[in-house]
Amino acid sequence: MQDYHHLVARVKLEDKDVEVDLRLKGKVVSRCCIDAAFSLELLERGSRTVVRIVGQMNIEQAGIRLSLSGGKPAEAGRGSILQGKTIDRAVGRKDGSLDVCFTDGSRLDVPVDPQYEAWEVSSTDGFMVVSLPGGGLSTWKPR
Numbered sequence: 001m002q003d004y005h006h007l008v009a010r011v012k013l014e015d016k017d018v019e020v021d022l023r024l025k026g027k028v029v030s031r032c033c034i035d036a037a038f039s040l041e042l043l044e045r046g047s048r049t050v051v052r053i054v055g056q057m058n059i060e061q062a063g064i065r066l067s068l069s070g071g072k073p074a075e076a077g078r079g080s081i082l083q084g085k086t087i088d089r090a091v092g093r094k095d096g097s098l099d100v101c102f103t104d105g106s107r108l109d110v111p112v113d114p115q116y117e118a119w120e121v122s123s124t125d126g127f128m129v130v131s132l133p134g135g136g137l138s139t140w141k142p143r
């Protein structure tokens with residue numbers, strides 16, 4: 001069994017303005033999936049990146065704000081309005097929250113959950129960022 005502990009780094013950010021770039025700029029939401037969580041899948045040229053949301057999420061589009069739970073399928077399905085949108089900017093914040101802005105002005109944000117990992121981003125190259133319970137981020141570098 002391979003030991004991956006050397007790849008994990010808890011991000012310790014001192015400056016409140018520091019963010020982790022999630023490497024999603026210009027990517028298009030190819031599909032939305034719902035199981036025990038809500039996921040955005042970004043597929044391109046043999047690469048797959050997934051934004052998986054278990055906790056509360058907020059979507060703003062055309063002046064309308066939706067507050068949904070990624071863990072409640074009936075609510076999470078309304079998040080499918082993000083399918084086909086292009087990401088302009090996506091960051092994990094020092095406090096563990098997620099902020100995704102789309103080129104059409106829509107926005108997705110996920111606050112920290114006090115008990116659970118509210119969201120994670122993972123890519124086929126090994127890159128991964130996870131929101132920690134109660135705040136903060138863990139990151140894995142690409143292979």
